[in-house]
Amino acid sequence: MKKQMLIILALIAAILAISACGGTPAAQPTQPPAQPTQPAAQAEGKLAQIRAAGKLIVGTSADYPPYESIDANGNFVGFDMDLIRAIGEKLGVEVEIRDMPFDSLIASLQEGKIDAVIAAMQATAERDEKVDFTIPYRMTKDAFIGAGDTTIVMTKPEDAAGLIIGVQTGTVQEGWVQKNLVATGLTPADKVFSYERADQAALDLASGRLQLVLMDAEPALELAKQNGLKVLLVTEKTAEGGKSIAIPEGASDLKAELDRIIQGLIDDGTVKALEEKYGLP
Amino acid sequence: MELLQDLLTTFNFIVQGLWVTVSVTAVALTVGLAIGLVMAVARVYGHPALQLAASAYSVVVRAAPVIVIIFILFFVISRYVNLPPFWAGALALGFASGAYQTEIFRGALQAVQPGQMIAARAIGMSRLQAIQSIVLPQALRLALPAWGNEATLVLKDSTLVFAVGVPEVLRRAQQVSARTFEPFLAFGVALLLYLALTLITTQALRWLERRYRLQI
Numbered sequence: 001m002k003k004q005m006l007i008i009l010a011l012i013a014a015i016l017a018i019s020a021c022g023g024t025p026a027a028q029p030t031q032p033p034a035q036p037t038q039p040a041a042q043a044e045g046k047l048a049q050i051r052a053a054g055k056l057i058v059g060t061s062a063d064y065p066p067y068e069s070i071d072a073n074g075n076f077v078g079f080d081m082d083l084i085r086a087i088g089e090k091l092g093v094e095v096e097i098r099d100m101p102f103d104s105l106i107a108s109l110q111e112g113k114i115d116a117v118i119a120a121m122q123a124t125a126e127r128d129e130k131v132d133f134t135i136p137y138r139m140t141k142d143a144f145i146g147a148g149d150t151t152i153v154m155t156k157p158e159d160a161a162g163l164i165i166g167v168q169t170g171t172v173q174e175g176w177v178q179k180n181l182v183a184t185g186l187t188p189a190d191k192v193f194s195y196e197r198a199d200q201a202a203l204d205l206a207s208g209r210l211q212l213v214l215m216d217a218e219p220a221l222e223l224a225k226q227n228g229l230k231v232l233l234v235t236e237k238t239a240e241g242g243k244s245i246a247i248p249e250g251a252s253d254l255k256a257e258l259d260r261i262i263q264g265l266i267d268d269g270t271v272k273a274l275e276e277k278y279g280l281p
Numbered sequence: 282m283e284l285l286q287d288l289l290t291t292f293n294f295i296v297q298g299l300w301v302t303v304s305v306t307a308v309a310l311t312v313g314l315a316i317g318l319v320m321a322v323a324r325v326y327g328h329p330a331l332q333l334a335a336s337a338y339s340v341v342v343r344a345a346p347v348i349v350i351i352f353i354l355f356f357v358i359s360r361y362v363n364l365p366p367f368w369a370g371a372l373a374l375g376f377a378s379g380a381y382q383t384e385i386f387r388g389a390l391q392a393v394q395p396g397q398m399i400a401a402r403a404i405g406m407s408r409l410q411a412i413q414s415i416v417l418p419q420a421l422r423l424a425l426p427a428w429g430n431e432a433t434l435v436l437k438d439s440t441l442v443f444a445v446g447v448p449e450v451l452r453r454a455q456q457v458s459a460r461t462f463e464p465f466l467a468f469g470v471a472l473l474l475y476l477a478l479t480l481i482t483t484q485a486l487r488w489l490e491r492r493y494r495l496q497i
Contacts, residue, residue: 059446063459070456072290074297099456100446108446111356113366 046251050115055094058084059114061102066278067120070099079278080118083137084245086270090261106130109246116258117246131249134258136242137271141281142173143220144233145213147205152212154233161186163211166201169194173214176238202227214238217281234281287466291457295470298453303478305371305439305449310432312375317382318417324383325390326412335383342380348441350377355445370442378435385431389424390416422493429486433479450474 050056060068068078076097088095098114105117109131123133144160146152161181167174174194181187195201198215202223205213217234224231247254265271323335354373393416401411443452454471458464
């Protein structure tokens with residue numbers, strides 16, 4: 001009885017040992033050598049770690065063209081991908097991109113599995129509690145669209161005053177219209193219509209029930225193309241925030257360096273050139 | 282013709298994830314087999330403490346969604362042991378499958394007539410010898426059909442390892458779908474690949490069943 005128990009225990013130990021070894025082989029020469037320290041401690045000197053490894057490991061969710069996707073040859077392509085490679089070049093390290101679900105990105109960053117996240121991500125307050133963000137590399141933009149045969153001309157958001165306008169319920173755009181057009185008396189409240197989805201507003205625009213729709217610029221361009229609508233104005237003034245790179249909480253040296261590089265890429269026109277390359281408004 | 286071209290490019294892209302799916306499944310089934318056999322023997326013939334440990338493992342792991350086990354292994358355990366995503370995913374899947382396989386083998390062990398054990402002991406075998414050479418081989422034959430079912434389930438659970446960033450067939454289908462806006466084509470190809478893998482697995486196991494069938 002005792003002997004048999006010992007044998008079974010030995011078997012279990014053997015399996016555990018095998019499982020433990022399973023992790024170490026150099027099957028994927030991707031990760032830097034073991035980092036048994038706590039993630040919080042890793043944040044200190046993150047920049048030096050990355051420089052020492054000669055590699056910046058970046059997580060993304062490659063299903064959001066034109067920001068990030070995978071081409072037919074399996075390469076990461078898109079605005080964010082080009083940008084992070086340009087950043088890697090300035091940083092003097094190789095960039096390794098890993099694809100994972102959007103929901104796993106923050107957790108992977110917190111656990112030190114990746115060094116940064118670039119995924120058209122906005123620095124929301126909830127995310128900011130868990131990780132840190134660089135300065136935005138691209139501001140969110142909104143677009144005013146009108147029917148294909150509209151005669152409205154807009155040069156600034158306030159030109160929408162008095163016109164029948166549609167927005168999506170609960171969005172930043174709806175807030176802007178209420179605050180800047182309705183509350184100021186420029187537009188009567190009964191000329192503002194809120195829709196469940198922005199594409200429903202676009203349909204009403206096409207059928208003539210609305211004169212304008214205010215929404216996120218990127219889907220707006222797509223909708224305008226599909227439904228023969230006219231883009232009247234693309235603006236940052238009605239939008240809030242922008243897309244940032246997420247980095248581990250407390251990695252202040254990395255943040256300072258990335259902020260400096262991003263500002264440099266904005267100033268020297270690299271970001272603008274990439275926006276044009278990918279047809280971003 | 283254009284559709285054929287699209288189909289071909291889509292297929293060529295997604296099929297590159299086939300090896301990942303196959304190896305994740307193979308590792309998981311092997312790990313699960315080892316765990317399942319040991320745990321089943323522990324549950325049926327082990328010391329009461331071992332029996333308790335084995336049934337606790339089986340109950341807890343079967344109660345948890347596989348995705349939870351994958352997350353725990355990847356995000357918590359690999360904080361101390363540096364597991365690459367592939368191994369974290371495959372081992373977690375194996376750890377989960379082990380619990381189901383425990384139950385498969387337990388049922389099979391219990392289905393072997395008690396007279397077999399008594400006879401083996403009567404001719405002087407130790408308990409361990411009797412388990413190894415008399416009971417277990419008969420139990421394995423009985424376990425085959427249920428094990429084949431588990432194999433097809435693990436194959437499909439292998440889609441879950443993308444949660445930690447392993448690009449298997451389904452993820453590659455998602456990537457194509459995001460790029461081409463043709464979800465039907467992309468997921469259709471994924472469906473065909475899983476169908477082919479399942480057919481191959483079931484055929485192989487049917488062959489095994491025939492090979493080890495009792496000839497009466």
